[in-house]
Amino acid sequence: MQKYLARIGVDAAEATAPTYTLLQRLQLAHLTHIPYENLDIMRDVPLQLNEDALFDKMVTRRRGGYCFELNGLFAWLLRGLGYDVAEFFGRFLRGEAEIPMRRHRVLQVTCADGVFLSDVGVGQAIPRAPLPLAVGQKWDIHGETYIIEADDFLGYVLLEAYKGDWRRVYAFTTEPQLPADFEAISFYCEKYPASYFRTEDMVHIFTPTGRKSIAGRTFKQFTPEGVTVQHLENDAAYITLLTNEFGIVL
16 A cells, blocks of 8 residues: 555655545545556557556556546555545546446545545546535536536536536446446446547546646647647657656556
């Protein structure tokens, strides 16, 4: 566990009690140190979701992962620190015209300070801090505004303020899942030819003031001043950028 904390830049001396303050620190630290990435899926390297394999990949080998990996390992850390963690299936709704299948792993984290939605497994903009699992309350986080609503079919729905309106990010229901329950859907995401995760390389990491992302061979940096775009001309430039900007060595 100390190696995991060191990987995300958290001193073990800070992690003495399972509070909301520590949960905030851990979530932001995870988002800014361990990247979201689908590179193994794109290269047909089989994923393993057991805790030893996740620890080896993301802590020892300093890689990243996608939601089933990232939130799976984060749940392990939180439980080890004394949090009560329930894991749920979600439906990712942003950009979807119709209701999609369940293919997202989300965490409900409970401590003495309350019940919170915590997520380190999204390769786009996502709350940098855990949100109290309360319907109808607006939360401003690092210049972004979110709200959780209830839906008879979808369950809890996370929405973000977007161009003067609300846009759905994802939804989840609260039937607790075991780690093994995610394996079949993860295998579908890995291997199904039309899977979203097999379309192009996707790499993403948050920075203290923004985020960085790769889609295919396009690199974007999001800062308070705006967005810069760089098209990578060849594989050598791409590999160099992976290492320099995301700390990934394939």
